[in-house]
Amino acid sequence: ECGRISLPTPTVHLGDPITASCIISPNCSHLDPESQILWKLGTELQPGKRQRRLADGRQESTITVPRLDSPWVLLSCCLRWGNSLQILDQAEVQAGYPPAAPHNLSCLMNLTTNSLICQWEPGPNNHLPTNFTLKSFKSRGNCQTQEDAIPDCVPNDGQNHCSIPRRHLQLYQSMGIWVQAENALGTSKSPQLCLVPMDVVKLEPPTLWALAPSPEVAAPQPGCLLFHWEPWKPSLYIEQKCELRHQPQLAEASWALVGPLLSQTLQYELCGLLPSTAYVLQMRCTRWPLPGQWSDWSPSLTLATAQR
Amino acid sequence: PLRPTSSLPQSFLLKCLEQMRKVQADGTVLQERLCATHKLCHAEELVLLGHALGIPQPPLSSCSSQALQLTGCLRQLHSGLVLYQGLLQALAGITPELAPTLDMLQLDISDFALNIWQQMEELGLAQAVPPSQGTMPTFTSAFERRAGGVLVASNLQSFLELAYRALRCFAKP
Numbered sequence: 057e058c059g060r061i062s063l064p065t066p067t068v069h070l071g072d073p074i075t076a077s078c079i080i081s082p083n084c085s086h087l088d089p090e091s092q093i094l095w096k097l098g099t100e101l102q103p104g105k106r107q108r109r110l111a112d113g114r115q116e117s118t119i120t121v122p123r124l125d126s127p128w129v130l131l132s133c134c135l136r137w138g139n140s141l142q143i144l145d146q147a148e149v150q151a152g153y154p155p156a157a158p159h160n161l162s163c164l165m166n167l168t169t170n171s172l173i174c175q176w177e178p179g180p181n182n183h184l185p186t187n188f189t190l191k192s193f194k195s196r197g198n199c200q201t202q203e204d205a206i207p208d209c210v211p212n213d214g215q216n217h218c219s220i221p222r223r224h225l226q227l228y229q230s231m232g233i234w235v236q237a238e239n240a241l242g243t244s245k246s247p248q249l250c251l252v253p254m255d256v257v258k259l260e261p262p263t264l265w266a267l268a269p270s271p272e273v274a275a276p277q278p279g280c281l282l283f284h285w286e287p288w289k290p291s292l293y294i295e296q297k298c299e300l301r302h303q304p305q306l307a308e309a310s311w312a313l314v315g316p317l318l319s320q321t322l323q324y325e326l327c328g329l330l331p332s333t334a335y336v337l338q339m340r341c342t343r344w345p346l347p348g349q350w351s352d353w354s355p356s357l358t359l360a361t362a363q364r
Numbered sequence: 365p366l367r368p369t370s371s372l373p374q375s376f377l378l379k380c381l382e383q384m385r386k387v388q389a390d391g392t393v394l395q396e397r398l399c400a401t402h403k404l405c406h407a408e409e410l411v412l413l414g415h416a417l418g419i420p421q422p423p424l425s426s427c428s429s430q431a432l433q434l435t436g437c438l439r440q441l442h443s444g445l446v447l448y449q450g451l452l453q454a455l456a457g458i459t460p461e462l463a464p465t466l467d468m469l470q471l472d473i474s475d476f477a478l479n480i481w482q483q484m485e486e487l488g489l490a491q492a493v494p495p496s497q498g499t500m501p502t503f504t505s506a507f508e509r510r511a512g513g514v515l516v517a518s519n520l521q522s523f524l525e526l527a528y529r530a531l532r533c534f535a536k537p
Contacts, residue, residue: 170468196482222471228379228479254379293385295378346378 058084059093059144061133067240068124070151070183075120078133080144082113093117094141096132124151127183152183154242158216158235161246164349165227165257167290172225172253174209175217176235176246184239190218192233199232199250206231227254255347260288261354262298262339267323280327281359287319287341288351295319297344301353302326305334316344331364372434376483377535383476384528390469391517391524397462398517402510407518414515417501417508421519422447427530434534435489438480441527443495445477448523450497451516458509466513 059080068074078093093115095102105119117133129149135142156179163174174190190209193202206225209218225231231253235246267282269275276282287296299315317324319341329335338353399405407414422444426436452470457463484490503509 222468226478227472227475228383229475229482254382293389294382346375346382 057081059133059135061131061145061147063131063147063149065240066148067150067152067184069241070127070153071123071125072151073120073122074124074149075118076131076147076149077116077118078145079110080115080117080133080135084135084144091115091135091137094134094136095119096134096141096143097121097129124149127151150184150240152239152241155182155184155186155237155239155244156180157244158188158237158246161233161235161249163233163249163251163253163256165253166219167257168260169219170222171219172256173217173219174233174235178216178237179244182239182241184241186237186239188216189236189238190220190233191236192220192231194226195230195232195250197230199230199248202232225253228252254343256349257294257343258349259291259294259296259341259343259351261351262287262341264337264339264354264357266357266359276325276362277327278362278364279329279331280325281329281335281337281361282323282325283337283357283359284323285317285339286322291341291343294343294348295345296341296348298339298341300324300326300337300339302329302335302337304330305336305358329361331361334358334360372483372487372534374535376479377531379479380476380531381528381535383472383479384524384531387469387472387476388521388524388528390465390472391520394462394465394469394513395517395521397465398510398514401459401461404510404514407515410511410515413508413511417503417512417515419451419501419512419515419519420447420498422523424523424526424530427527429529432530432533437527437530438484438489439491441531442477442480442484444523444527445473445480446495446497448516448520449473449477450500451512453497454500454503455509455513455516458513459506462513 059078061076061078063076080093093107095105102119102121105117107115107117110116127150131147131149132143133145135144158176158178161174161176163172166173178188188211192206194204194206195201206220209220211218229252230250232248232250234248237244262285265284267273267284296319297316298319299313300317301311301313303309303311314326337357337359340351340353342348342350424440424444425431426433426440449470452466455466458466481490481494503512
């Protein structure tokens with residue numbers, strides 16, 4: 057081994073100084089015991105180093121870079137040999153900031169994947185590799201006491217969301233949840249959420265169908281539309297309320313909202329509309345009277361009112 | 365004992381009803397799959413086997429309309445759910461295809477039992493020692509596990525149906 061760079065830490069705060077030392081063994085510099093050790097930061101030679109001979113004959117050079125302004129630099133320990141500059145060792149130095157506290161943590165219970173999906177905003181770039189971990193525990197009431205820990209949820213690289221699987225959840229009990237961010241310079245935590253998974257359930261939208269007139273189904277009144285709808289099948293066990301929005305297919309028309317429609321009434325006659333006009337209908341539902349999140353709006357159903 | 369129109373939190377009762385519907389939906393999926401895959405569609409065809417296996421059925425006398433009594437009903441409901449947790453654990457290894465359905469049913473029953481137990485604790489109704497599952501039947505063959513699955517699912521549906529009617533009375537505003 058010819059030369060060896062040693063650093064107190066490979067990671068420093070951006071703008072901080074860094075001190076490094078390089079020790080060269082005698083058998084490497086046998087040609088000239090007083091060889092001068094040189095340093096390069098990236099491609100630039102650096103002034104201001106101190107060199108001394110150790111008792112065992114090795115040479116040691118120490119350098120202090122007053123201020124690192126780049127998130128990543130390559131430090132090289134070199135030796136002048138004839139007309140060339142020989143690189144004996146290199147070290148990577150990273151510079152950045154401790155992680156900011158993640159924020160805007162929110163969670164939704166997804167009944168399709170049967171998992172609690174939480175997402176957050178990571179905060180400003182700190183220039184360093186940063187690990188995010190979603191941490192949680194089972195609790196009661198307002199999460200003042202921790203009952204059972206839940207295994208950490210580690211998102212895939214670079215993602216700011218994580219899914220806690222059903223087997224780690226108690227759907228009707230409170231749980232405390234937060235996000236931890238960690239890099240080489242420190243750790244930070246988001247504010248803690250206290251939630252009950254089923255109280256943040258987000259349903260899939262209902263499905264709307266036209267109702268063709270038949271012996272059982274009278275044709276709609278003039279200025280009315282008749283349609284049939286069904287809540288999302290996996291949510292049939294959940295009491296819910298829905299709302300309808302409709303809009304005539306006319307320039308600059310706006311949505312009108314109708315609701316609440318309870319999930320037991322599966323057929324609806326919408327009246328007070330313009331005659332012989334096409335209307336776009338959409339519906340969404342939410343768990344109710346127990347808490348929940350509104351689903352997205354359903355795909356549109358387009359129906360036309362009869363002539364007067 | 366609490367008056368029939370109980371002072372139990374309305375949200376607790378609504379959650380219980382929702383959880384019951386969820387467990388019933390899970391149970392229906394298990395029954396449908398046992399029927400579709402193994403042609404075991406009617407519990408009535410397995411009564412003799414059921415007696416031989418000794419599948420216990422938990423009491424719900426305090427939930428019946430004639431003797432409706434909320435504290436007793438909640439306790440019996442909780443004990444029954446604990447029993448069904450044990451029965452479902454005894455069915456483990458039923459078939460690889462049914463394992464996810466069985467797992468979901470167990471998770472939902474366990475959640476439901478915990479929800480009731482915690483509410484009973486908060487109301488000071490919980491027994492000092494939580495009920496145990498008791499001795500469970502032993503299913504010694506793949507057929508017995510599947511038949512046991514049909515019987516347990518069928519019994520569970522009846523159990524929940526009765527409890528649902530009882531709690532619904534208390535949930536009416």
